[in-house]
Amino acid sequence: MNEGLRSELSKQGIFTTTLGDLYNWGRKNSVWPLQFGLACCAIEMIATTMARYDLARFGAEVFRPSPRQADLMIVAGTVTKKMAPQVVRLYNQMPEPKYVIAMGACAISGGPFKQGYNVLKGIDRFIPVDVHIPGCPPRPEALIHAFMTLQKKIETQQLTGVNRPRHLDAEAPSEFPVPKFGGHDLEPPNNPAVWHAPKLVREP
Amino acid sequence: MVMETLEQIKARIENAISGAKPEIIPNESPSAQRSLLLDPAHAVEVAKFLRDDSQLRLDYCSNVTGVDWLDLIIKEKVKVKKVVEGVEKEVEEPVERKRPGYLEAVYHLYSMALKHGPLIIRLRTENRADKNHVPSLTPVWRGAEFQEREIYDLYGIIFDGHPDLRRILMWEGFADHPMRKDYVEPDDYEYEPTPHDEVLEKTKQHHSPEPKP
Numbered sequence: 016m017n018e019g020l021r022s023e024l025s026k027q028g029i030f031t032t033t034l035g036d037l038y039n040w041g042r043k044n045s046v047w048p049l050q051f052g053l054a055c056c057a058i059e060m061i062a063t064t065m066a067r068y069d070l071a072r073f074g075a076e077v078f079r080p081s082p083r084q085a086d087l088m089i090v091a092g093t094v095t096k097k098m099a100p101q102v103v104r105l106y107n108q109m110p111e112p113k114y115v116i117a118m119g120a121c122a123i124s125g126g127p128f129k130q131g132y133n134v135l136k137g138i139d140r141f142i143p144v145d146v147h148i149p150g151c152p153p154r155p156e157a158l159i160h161a162f163m164t165l166q167k168k169i170e171t172q173q174l175t176g177v178n179r180p181r182h183l184d185a186e187a188p189s190e191f192p193v194p195k196f197g198g199h200d201l202e203p204p205n206n207p208a209v210w211h212a213p214k215l216v217r218e219p
Numbered sequence: 220m221v222m223e224t225l226e227q228i229k230a231r232i233e234n235a236i237s238g239a240k241p242e243i244i245p246n247e248s249p250s251a252q253r254s255l256l257l258d259p260a261h262a263v264e265v266a267k268f269l270r271d272d273s274q275l276r277l278d279y280c281s282n283v284t285g286v287d288w289l290d291l292i293i294k295e296k297v298k299v300k301k302v303v304e305g306v307e308k309e310v311e312e313p314v315e316r317k318r319p320g321y322l323e324a325v326y327h328l329y330s331m332a333l334k335h336g337p338l339i340i341r342l343r344t345e346n347r348a349d350k351n352h353v354p355s356l357t358p359v360w361r362g363a364e365f366q367e368r369e370i371y372d373l374y375g376i377i378f379d380g381h382p383d384l385r386r387i388l389m390w391e392g393f394a395d396h397p398m399r400k401d402y403v404e405p406d407d408y409e410y411e412p413t414p415h416d417e418v419l420e421k422t423k424q425h426h427s428p429e430p431k432p
Contacts, residue, residue, distance in 0.1 A: 097390050129411075130418065132397035132404050133388065198394040200405035212409030212425060 035174045042086075042112070043074075043169040046162075049085035049109065050078035053102075054092025056119040056152040063155040073162055082108040087165070089158075090144075093121035093128055094135040096201050100193050106142045107190045111182030114169075116146045116161050123147045140205035142191050143181075222335040223274065225253055231272070236264050244341060254325070254339035259353050262342055263380070266359040269328060269338065277328040277338055280360035283367060285374040286323040287347070287399050293318055320347045322376045326356060326363070344376060347399075355381035373398035 021031050052060060064070045064078065079085040082105045094102055106115070117138055120126030125136040138144065145168060146161045153161075172180045181187040191209065194201040223231075229241050239261040244254045257265050269277045296311045303310065322344045329336030342353040355378035357364045367378045368387040375396035378384055386393065395402055408414075408421040 097388075124412065132402070136407055136410075196390040196392055198392065200407065204405065204407050205409075 038174065039170050039172060043166040045074045046087045046114070046165070046169070047077045047079050047085050048075055048087040048089050049082055049105065050080050051105070052091045053094060053098065054119075054121065056091035056122070059152045059155055060089055060091045060118065060158060063158045068155040068159060070159065070162065073159070073166065075162060082106075083110060085109050086113055088113065088115045088142075089118055090115060090122040090138045091118045093126065094138050095133050096135050097133065097196075099135045099138070099141060099201060100195070102138060103141050103191055103193045107193065111189050112180060113182075114145045114165055115142055116148065116158075116165060117144045118148050118158060118161070119153055120149060120151045123149065126151060135201070137210075140210045141194060142206075143209045222330075222333075222338065225255060225338075228269075228275070228338070229255065232265055232268060235268050235272075236261055239265050241265065252337075252339065254341050256341045256343065259342060262354045263356065263359065266340070266356050269340070270359055274333075275338075276330045276332045277336065279329045279331045279336075280326055280356070280363050281329055281337070282325075282327040283356075283363045283370065284325050285370040285376060285398065286325060287374060288320050288323060289347075289400055290320040291318045292316070321345065322347055322351055322374055324353055324367070324370055324376055324378075326360075328360075351375055352377045352379050354379050355384075357381050372396070375399065 016031060016033075024031055052058075062068060064076060070076060075087070082088075086109070088102075088106055088109065090102065106113070115138070117123045121128060121134070122138050123144075125131075125134045128134040129136055135141075139147075146164050148157050148161045150157050174183060181189070188208070192203075192206060194203060194206075196202075222228075225243050229243060232239055232241050240258050242256040244256050246253050269275050293316045295314050295316060297314045298309050299312045300307060301310045302308075324342045326340045326342075327336075328338045328340065342356075344351045344353055353376055355363075355367055357367055357378070358380060364382065365387060367381055368384060370376050371378060371381075371384055372386040372388050373396055385391070389397070397404070406421065406424075408418065409425045411418055411422045414422040
């Protein structure tokens with residue numbers, strides 16, 4: 016159906032849509048995040064859900080205490096190497112379709128603790144991240160912006176075709192390998208299927 | 220209330236506990252906060268004395284921390300009698316002395332009852348490798364339990380007599396002690412947004428130099 020016919024019909028009081036649009040409209044307005052926080056970013060995440068910022072306006076007020084009922088993982092805070100396997104395991108236990116927001120400097124890169132011996136240099140080394148928010152910690156507005164960015168992403172996802180998302184592709188992985196505790200570091204230190212090092216930005 | 224001087228405390232320890240040889244460690248920094256080095260054999264007895272003595276009553280161990288001292292070459296000048304041009308003279312000669320490294324546990328003690336402190340006591344291991352035992356003071360100050368575990372985790376000091384000596388920050392099976400000065404961290408510097416100094420050097424090892432046009 017072309018746009019002209021659709022607008023002509025809507026003038027006559029006939030609403031038309033596609034199954035894909037309807038499906039994505041429902042999904043993007045009922046994204047339930049997983050209720051867990053790792054550090055101080057979690058305080059901002061809690062503030063975002065409270066009356067002043069009110070994440071409920073976007074259909075995400077129900078923070079689920081179980082990964083099996085959650086659609087969205089907000090990685091709010093520093094991911095230590097000791098915690099990383101648990102975060103990946105929680106992600107694996109979430110049903111598809113699932114999304115990840117990496118909230119704050121620590122979750123996206125390790126932040127101020129990046130060169131410490133115990134901090135993972137970004138959760139995107141192990142699981143695919145949909146939206147990164149910088150900030151230390153990001154303000155609630157930034158989290159809401161990230162959430163709206165995720166909604167836009169969900170809205171444009173196609174149900175069929177080569178660009179269809181992972182959860183509609185039977186071949187694509189839904190579980191990601193959980194790193195093991197090694198003698199000197201996590202083993203493996205990253206998942207090459209989801210992460211590779213970007214180019215060195217600054218030359219001396 | 221003012222605590223006794225370190226010299227007075229040292230003298231009273233030597234009186235009360237036979238064989239104890241506390242040693243005053245000078246501090247040349249502006250704070251001039253001196254401390255008391257205890258010998259491992261009598262450390263628990265001395266600690267009990269410090270806690271229970273009616274004039275000290277150091278009942279609160281506010282902080283326990285570790286220090287890693289590497290092997291050190293001390294350069295000194297020693298006066299030696301030498302025959303120079305047929306005449307015997309006293310000549311200063313530079314001598315190098317090697318001091319083996321050791322690990323140290325430092326306890327900061329206060330008295331809640333008498334409102335004085337701090338008294339700083341130190342325990343030293345014999346070396347940094349195999350003789351890394353000191354007595355645990357957790358039986359004297361229960362609050363030292365987790366901090367001694369942390370020192371065990373990060374420095375590798377083994378506290379004899381500790382009720383539950385396990386790693387606390389790193390996982391079981393982790394082989395290294397990250398706060399030691401010779402700790403080699405895993406090389407995961409593939410990507411740094413703003414590399415500089417030694418981090419830049421580490422990052423560059425992961426990137427082949429790009430051909431310049």
